[in-house]
Amino acid sequence: AAAAAAGAASPADKERFICIYPAYLNNKKTIAEGRRIPIDKAVENPTSTEIQDVCAAVGFNVLLEKNKMYPREWNRDLQYRGRVRIQLKQDDGNPCLPQFPTRKSVMLYAAETIPKLKTRTQKMGGSDQSLQQGEGGKKGKGKKKK
Numbered sequence: 001a002a003a004a005a006a007g008a009a010s011p012a013d014k015e016r017f018i019c020i021y022p023a024y025l026n027n028k029k030t031i032a033e034g035r036r037i038p039i040d041k042a043v044e045n046p047t048s049t050e051i052q053d054v055c056a057a058v059g060f061n062v063l064l065e066k067n068k069m070y071p072r073e074w075n076r077d078l079q080y081r082g083r084v085r086i087q088l089k090q091d092d093g094n095p096c097l098p099q100f101p102t103r104k105s106v107m108l109y110a111a112e113t114i115p116k117l118k119t120r121t122q123k124m125g126g127s128d129q130s131l132q133q134g135e136g137g138k139k140g141k142g143k144k145k146k
Contacts, residue, residue: 068083
């Protein structure tokens with residue numbers, strides 16, 4: 001009965017949306033630096049926009065807060081900024097999407113899906129190219145820029 005505490009916001013309230021910072025999914029970070037999923041499931045330098053894209057695509061109510069910084073992120077570059085708020089639960093406390101009951105399930109899904117984004121598969125620059133070798137071989141790309 002204490003659930004109706006003064007000013008307790010419902011899960012549908014923006015204040016109660018879960019936060020996902022790109023650092024949570026970044027395989028370049030250690031747990032101490034903020035990674036929250038296993039490194040073999042994490043993504044290389046995901047951006048808040050990418051997280052927003054994959055979560056919105058699956059049907060989440062998503063909010064991108066562009067200028068929020070992850071407190072442990074020392075790098076102030078724009079690409080490291082941003083935080084994604086996601087409505088995980090409905091008013092009655094049930095998950096909005098039954099396949100995502102926990103924030104961790106959302107993080108794992110995002111990390112799994114971001115590498116498949118068109119923006120990732122098309123312009124693979126620099127270090128990311130190593131991931132793409134081996135499969136598909138040279139698709140008429142010609143010389144690889146180093």
